[in-house]
Amino acid sequence: MHNRPTRSALYIPGSKPRALEKARGLPCDVILFDLEDAVTPDAKVEARDTLREALAQGGYGARLRLVRINGLDTDWGADDARAVADMACDGVLVPKVSSPGDLDAVAELVPDLPLWAMMETPLGVLNAHSIAAHPRLDGFVIGTNDLAKDLGTRTRAALTMALQHCLLAARATGIVAIDGVYNAYQDDDGLRAECNDGRDMGFDGKSLIHPAQVDITNAVFGPTAEELDLARRQIAAFDAAARAGQGVAVVDGRIVENLHIVTARATLARLDAIAALERT
Known part of the structure; x- marks a missing residue:
């Protein structure tokens, strides 16, 4: 699994220099530079050059830089893929992936960069x-808007099985899984509730449509003070039990076994990774 934090993945239009500049100072973990939905047809060709120049200038720190291309079934997809192959980014986000063959086709055009898949079709x-x-x-980004459209559903609850199915696949193969967007970007309470829902399911982060959503998302998908305190106490208790020749410990009236220590150490490692990213 990716070592970098992926709590917040913010879409940034690849065609807008001002947005590309602002993104350099935003505290998101991942930037999804978009050549697809956020770029109008008449601006798509020029957007490649605009984005290439911005990435070449740098200034995005240690954030994960992914470029979403247009689908290869469009007039722009193949040229997008060839262009991204030479950009200073960390991976290519492929839209509407429905089978491994969709990734194979992009891999031929982008030989060296990791691929990420938008999971946003029923077949996918x-x-x-x-x-x-x-x-x-390297990872999934769930496209909940497109998926809901194709399914004809009106609620997030109706997407639960699809979200969990993608998450199971990601966990079985050790890749990252990022939840879909929350459209009401001025509704902080709604965003927080949906972030908590995704975090409780097990997602690594959430994709975002507006910079105002970053702080809440980072807070929810980062380890809480309570989780960090429990992790440290579990590790201390388990180490003490091991020194005494015991295979389990007890913390807050609950058995602590090695599997809990794996989770506890991962929680502390996540804190360290977030702190390292925020220092850049």
Whole structure:
């Protein structure tokens, strides 16, 4: 799994220099530089050059820089892929992945960069495990808007099975899984509730449509003070039990076994990774 934090993944239009400049100072963990939905057809060709120049200038720190291309079934997709292959980014986000073959086609055009898959079609969800197992794939980004449109559903609850299916596939193959967007960017309470829902499911982070959503998302998907305190106490108690020749410990009236220590150490490692990113 990726060592970098992926709590907040913010979409930034690749066609807008002002937005690309502002993104350099935003505290998101991942920047999804978009050549697809956020760019109008008449601006798509020029957007490649605009984005290439911005990435070449740098200034994005240690944030994960992913470029979402147009689909290869469009007039722009293949040229997008060829252009991204030479950009200063960390990976290519492929839209509407429905099978591993969709990734194979992009991999031929982008030989060296990791691939990420937008999971936003019913067929893609059904094929989630075979997609997740692709040797070039680093992660999923769930496209809940497109998925809801194709399913004809009106609620997030109706997407639960699809979200969990993608998450199971990601966990089975060791890749990152980032939840879909929350559209009401001025509704802080709604965003927090949906972030908590995704975090409780097990997602690594959430994709965002507006910078105002970053702080809440980072807070929810980062380890809480209570989680950090519990992790430290579990590790201390388990180490003390091990020194006494015991295989388990007890913390707050609950048994602590080695599997809990694996989770506890991962929680502390996540804190260290977030702190390192925020120092850049």
